[in-house]
Amino acid sequence: MTLSRGAAFAIVALRVVIGWHFLYEGLAKLQAPAWSAAGYLKQARGPFAFFFRALAADPNLLERVNQATMWGLVAVGLGLVLGCFTRLASLGGIAFLLMFYLCNPPFVGYFYAIPTEGSYLVVNKNLVELAALVVVLLTRSGHVAGLDRIIHGLLRGRRRLAPA
Amino acid sequence: MADDPRKPEDEAAGGGRTLDRRDVLLGLSTVPALGLFGYAWRKQRSYEQQQREMAEASRPAPAPDLEPIDVALIGAGAQGQVLLDAMLRIPGLRFRAVCDIWTDFNLRRAVNTLKKYKFEATGYEDYRELLDKEKKLDAVVIATPDFWHAPHTVAALQAGKHVYCEKEMSNTLEGARQMVAAARATGKLLQIGHQRRSNPRYLHCREKLIGEAKLLGRIVTVNGQWNRAVAPDLGAPDRYLIPEARLKQYGFRTMHEFRNWRWYKGKGGGPIVDLGSHQIDVYNWFLDAVPSYVIASGGLDYHDPKTHEWYDTAMVVYEYETKQGPARAYYQTQTTNGSQGYFENFMGDQGTLVISESEANYPGRLYRDPNAPAWDEWVQRGYVTAPKVVEKEEKEDASVLDVRESVSPDEHRVPVVLRDPYHQPHLENFFAAIRGKTPLNCPAEVGYESAVTVLKVNEAIEAKQRLSFRPEDFEA
Numbered sequence: 025m026t027l028s029r030g031a032a033f034a035i036v037a038l039r040v041v042i043g044w045h046f047l048y049e050g051l052a053k054l055q056a057p058a059w060s061a062a063g064y065l066k067q068a069r070g071p072f073a074f075f076f077r078a079l080a081a082d083p084n085l086l087e088r089v090n091q092a093t094m095w096g097l098v099a100v101g102l103g104l105v106l107g108c109f110t111r112l113a114s115l116g117g118i119a120f121l122l123m124f125y126l127c128n129p130p131f132v133g134y135f136y137a138i139p140t141e142g143s144y145l146v147v148n149k150n151l152v153e154l155a156a157l158v159v160v161l162l163t164r165s166g167h168v169a170g171l172d173r174i175i176h177g178l179l180r181g182r183r184r185l186a187p188a
Numbered sequence: 189m190a191d192d193p194r195k196p197e198d199e200a201a202g203g204g205r206t207l208d209r210r211d212v213l214l215g216l217s218t219v220p221a222l223g224l225f226g227y228a229w230r231k232q233r234s235y236e237q238q239q240r241e242m243a244e245a246s247r248p249a250p251a252p253d254l255e256p257i258d259v260a261l262i263g264a265g266a267q268g269q270v271l272l273d274a275m276l277r278i279p280g281l282r283f284r285a286v287c288d289i290w291t292d293f294n295l296r297r298a299v300n301t302l303k304k305y306k307f308e309a310t311g312y313e314d315y316r317e318l319l320d321k322e323k324k325l326d327a328v329v330i331a332t333p334d335f336w337h338a339p340h341t342v343a344a345l346q347a348g349k350h351v352y353c354e355k356e357m358s359n360t361l362e363g364a365r366q367m368v369a370a371a372r373a374t375g376k377l378l379q380i381g382h383q384r385r386s387n388p389r390y391l392h393c394r395e396k397l398i399g400e401a402k403l404l405g406r407i408v409t410v411n412g413q414w415n416r417a418v419a420p421d422l423g424a425p426d427r428y429l430i431p432e433a434r435l436k437q438y439g440f441r442t443m444h445e446f447r448n449w450r451w452y453k454g455k456g457g458g459p460i461v462d463l464g465s466h467q468i469d470v471y472n473w474f475l476d477a478v479p480s481y482v483i484a485s486g487g488l489d490y491h492d493p494k495t496h497e498w499y500d501t502a503m504v505v506y507e508y509e510t511k512q513g514p515a516r517a518y519y520q521t522q523t524t525n526g527s528q529g530y531f532e533n534f535m536g537d538q539g540t541l542v543i544s545e546s547e548a549n550y551p552g553r554l555y556r557d558p559n560a561p562a563w564d565e566w567v568q569r570g571y572v573t574a575p576k577v578v579e580k581e582e583k584e585d586a587s588v589l590d591v592r593e594s595v596s597p598d599e600h601r602v603p604v605v606l607r608d609p610y611h612q613p614h615l616e617n618f619f620a621a622i623r624g625k626t627p628l629n630c631p632a633e634v635g636y637e638s639a640v641t642v643l644k645v646n647e648a649i650e651a652k653q654r655l656s657f658r659p660e661d662f663e664a
Binding site for chain 1 (some may be wrong): 206207211212214215216217218219221222225229297420423424425426427
């Protein structure tokens, strides 16, 4: 299947806005004086709740989770906006969103004290963003427009030189 | 790469060369998005900054000739941070130094916070070094564990500084007495952090509603509580652990004890002292008396005795002899269930006052007994709000009133709201007192009375019998 020009650039736009969102989420947490994932992890529900609560219970792990989340979001955001190591960034973003989704899943019968936005039935915005990133991942949008196009070009050049 | 859907275009565009102009342009094409992001980010930051400045400007500006007071903070843990945040909103203060033995965490955080507000504060691990080197200080604010209050306060007073010390004044009466003596000997101010004594809502209730308008009539019973849900012990990441030698030097056996000192005997006084201290102080203050007797039941009913030494549950009855006659006051604190949070409930023969420090939960409600004189005059004068109108349906819904039930009282509100952090007015009172503009709202002697009242509970729990206070017990 080949993508039309329009479709390819629409996916680039999708990638950039998702990247923007990640970048801001990361920077906003870094800038907050004492951001911690503890509250979010503690209200975990569903089949993996024990895992997320265990993360919150151990101060060493929690510290690492906090750092990984803040810097991870920034890295994924930069990667997606710039189209730099796009597939790795997409995978990272998918991993984050999957964790967020599984930590507080919007399943029937779960009630959260702080519903931040809207009403959900199984599908929430984390899942939508995740699905969008799968599209970004599989269409290699960094090669349409993004630093990957340059990186790829340089690597291709080097590969050609090597056997000679 | 074989299934790469972009490949045909790449090849067509690239031709034989590895990288052409089109590749570079498209490669960099999303970089401007990052610039746009930076622009939006800066816009937002400057908007927030503007909001802060506007909030700053809306507060009364400090008098231009306001001589700054040089302040140091000893103890920059959770409570120290709360006090620091409140102080940063008070004009005319200059922060010079911070001291905390948890240098990698508390101390660094506090110094960085101050840096954000453009104060170059020096960080110290040892309070003696701080008092030795910071010659210019006017005042020291102390928010260390209770068993350090006396040594820190006495040293600071003797170094010639005014002191604001968190409650409980000390974990021992001996320590509290030394603090009173040091304040008297040095002539310096010592304010104890029972911050409700400066809270405008509490002041309004005590001075206007109970004192002047006498809306409650004679207060015969009091009831109050601070209930907290089970909470895990505080921990610390390994990379921030305090070296063992330093912990020992400052009286802690382990990092766990340092983080959870409130639970350990010889360090704090347990929940009754941590939480009850504030509210029992209000009992004394509103009843304008100190108790004559105390009965208490309590124990370590729930938590692990290996890591918790003090009682997690305490139920107390004080007997007062007020100017109007006898009064009994119940207080409970427990740390296994947070039901109804915290409040104080003063019950007089004409009305009830339910109040708490919290703006959200019990921000001040008055209930007029149906047989009491009308409060119209006090509504007109703005002392209380007009009574809540009971909806007709609500009335019809209610089952027929049984002859044994009282008619439900009118509900009024206390029309005073504190929009600043809870500790700010009490700190403002302290700094205004340093400038000679007002007396302290909770000087050492008052803090001592409160400490005597509260520390006796643990004694009564151990004794398993009714204990009496002698009037001279309250004199330091």
